[in-house]
Amino acid sequence: MKTLPETILEQSRQLPEGGVLAPKNFVHLGSRAAVDQALSRLAKAGKLVRVARGTYAAPVTSRFGTRPPAPDKVIRAIAEQRGETLVPHGARAANALGLTQQVPIKEAFLTTGRSRTMKFGKTExxxxHAPRWMLALGSTLAGEAVRALxxxxxxxxxxxxxxxxxTLPESEWNSLLASRTILPTWMAQAIGRENAHA
Known part of the structure; x- marks a missing residue:
C-alpha cells in the first residue's frame, strides 16, 4: 500500500501544469494533521511548491531542470477551484489593446474573490479584488476594454x-455600448459621446 506522501505525489503528477492540491483532497487518507505534515514535508523537499496558504502545486521538470509552475496557470486553477472570476489587470489590457506602450512590470490579475499576493519563487x-462592473464582460475584448479604460x-x-x-470589432463595440448602464458615469458618457460622433 502506498504511503500518504506517495499518494499525494502521484496525484500531483497527474495534474496539468498549474493544477493545485489542497489538504481537503486527501483527508479521506489520514487525519488533517497528517495530511498537512505530508504536504509541508513534500514542499520542503522541493517535490511540491507551496503557492498559497494550504495550496500546493507540482514543480515542472524538463531537460533544463525544475521550475515552479507558470503563475497564471496556478492562479487560474485556484480561481476555478474557488468559483472566482479571474481576468488580467487593466494595465495589461490597455497594453494588449494598443492604448499604451507601457508593459506592466508586475504580473497582476483582477478577481471577484479577495485580494492577495502570491509568491512563485522570486516572482510576486x-x-x-475588483468591483463587479469591471468583470461583468469577462475575458471578451469588450471586457478588456472596460478594464483598460x-x-x-x-x-x-x-x-x-x-x-x-x-480597433474593436463591431460586435465587441456593441457589447461595450450595451454595458453602459453598469459602468461608472464618466466611462459610460465617454462611450456614448464617441458613438454619437461616429
Whole structure:
C-alpha cells in the first residue's frame, strides 16, 4: 500500500501544469494533521511548491531542470477551484489593446474573490479584488476594454474610447455600448459621446 506522501505525489503528477492540491483532497487518507505534515514535508523537499496558504502545486521538470509552475496557470486553477472570476489587470489590457506602450512590470490579475499576493519563487503576483462592473464582460475584448479604460482613468478616457472604437470589432463595440448602464458615469458618457460622433 502506498504511503500518504506517495499518494499525494502521484496525484500531483497527474495534474496539468498549474493544477493545485489542497489538504481537503486527501483527508479521506489520514487525519488533517497528517495530511498537512505530508504536504509541508513534500514542499520542503522541493517535490511540491507551496503557492498559497494550504495550496500546493507540482514543480515542472524538463531537460533544463525544475521550475515552479507558470503563475497564471496556478492562479487560474485556484480561481476555478474557488468559483472566482479571474481576468488580467487593466494595465495589461490597455497594453494588449494598443492604448499604451507601457508593459506592466508586475504580473497582476483582477478577481471577484479577495485580494492577495502570491509568491512563485522570486516572482510576486498580485490578485486584486475588483468591483463587479469591471468583470461583468469577462475575458471578451469588450471586457478588456472596460478594464483598460478603468486603468487609464477619467482624464484620458475620451482619447482611449476613440481608439477603441476604431480597433474593436463591431460586435465587441456593441457589447461595450450595451454595458453602459453598469459602468461608472464618466466611462459610460465617454462611450456614448464617441458613438454619437461616429
Amino acid at each position: 503576483v498580485l490578485v486584486q 478603468a486603468w487609464i482613468g477619467q482624464t484620458h478616457v475620451s482619447e482611449a474610447v476613440g481608439k477603441l472604437h476604431g
